[in-house]
Amino acid sequence: MKNNNPLSPHIQIYSWHISSLVSISHRVTGIINIIIVTLICLWVALLLFGNTNYDLIQKFFETFFGKFFIVGTVWSFSFQVLSEIRHLFWDLGYGFEIKTSNISGLMVIFGSIVLTILILMRNIIL
Amino acid sequence: MVQINLPKNSEIQKGKYYQDKTGSKNIRKVNIYRWDPSSGENPRIDTYEVDMDNCPSKVLDLLNKIKNEIDPSIAYRRSCAHGVCGSCAMNMDGKNGLACTKPHKEIKGDINIYPLPHLKVQKDLIGDLSTLYKQYQSVEPWLKISKKDENKENLQSIEDRSKLDGLYECIMCACCSTSCPSYWWNGDKYLGPAVLLQAYRWIIDSRDEDRKERLKKVADELKLYRCHTIMNCTNACPKGLNPAKAIASIKKMLATG
Secondary structure, X not given: OOOOOOEOOOOOOOXXXXXHHHHXXXXXXXXXXXXXXXXXXXXXXXXXXXXXXXXXXXXXXXXHHHHHHHHHHHHHHHHHHHHHHHHXXXXXXXXXXXXXXXXXXXXXXXXXXXXXXXXHHHHHHX | XXXXXXXXXXOOEXXXXXXXXXXXXXXXXXXXXXXXOOOOOOOEEEEEEEEHHHOOOEHHHHHHHHXXXXXXXXXXXXXXXXXXXXXOEEEEOOEEEEOOOOEHHHOOOOEEEEOOOOOEEEEOOEEOOHHHHHHHHHOOOOOOOOOOOOOOOOOOOHHHHHOOOOOOOOOOOOOOHHHOHHHHHHOOOOOHHHHHHHHHHHHOOOOXXXXXXXXXXXXXXXXXXXXXXXXXXXXXXXXXXXXXXXXXXXXXXXXXX
């Protein structure tokens, strides 16, 4: 017999924790990173067809959207790397206490921002 | 399957508003999820104005007060009222917990009370946990032992016994499992934190002789590895246990052999 009773609300009502926020961001940045890596490969392949393509890419990076893309890419990879380190510690069996996981989650969030700024600054200076 | 939106028959409508009749100056609004199986209507949120001057401290007291004094039709499970039985598990202020141990003072603003998330509702705040109980049964939560000398005690060292601390206290209230997004999307296949913590409780028991079989049974892409360490379970547990850590321990045991 099919149960036609209503389903109680879930994601609509459940409050967010630091850990769940970092978890979903880990997934989203993972998917974004795959797309970005694919794009980078395509660009490299494009260069084989002549330097006009290089100019095209260069122009794209000079637009506002292009700059946003660079910042976004650096942040996305920074976040993924830091969050993955957190997962490695978990896999070893450490850091499951609520307090520790909250601190490590915050470290991932703020660390990814700091790392993004550091990497971008380094590129501007050099 | 990930389905963010609620199905059509589960969409929540605006319900009734019960105005305060006591004339109290210390009023709080309580929004409660209601669904009556006999009505054929969609679920609704009823709002109650409650006189807080004459209300004891816990959310369960608040519910009892509403049931006794304002609206006797409201349905919820409760039994011991001391955080031991796990009957009154529900979603309060966006977090799962036991109504009998959760002080309403900790909730800011209006008090929102829903049944445990992503369950088939039976009535009002009562969710259907039969899938979870079947899954619990599937991990065979009893001691498996071959020797049957009834005149001798089955001894366990203090050290081995201490491995069960933080596991045996679980009251199967389902707060953790129903807080887990992985369990929401794959609740029919993924065992969920409550059942996996129980599975680990028997895997780690030094007296049990079926450890290898138990591990083999649980080592499954869907049953175990749908846990992505979201940690909602540990955040939700009203007994302060750590299902996420128990699941990680099973994974570690499987990885290290």
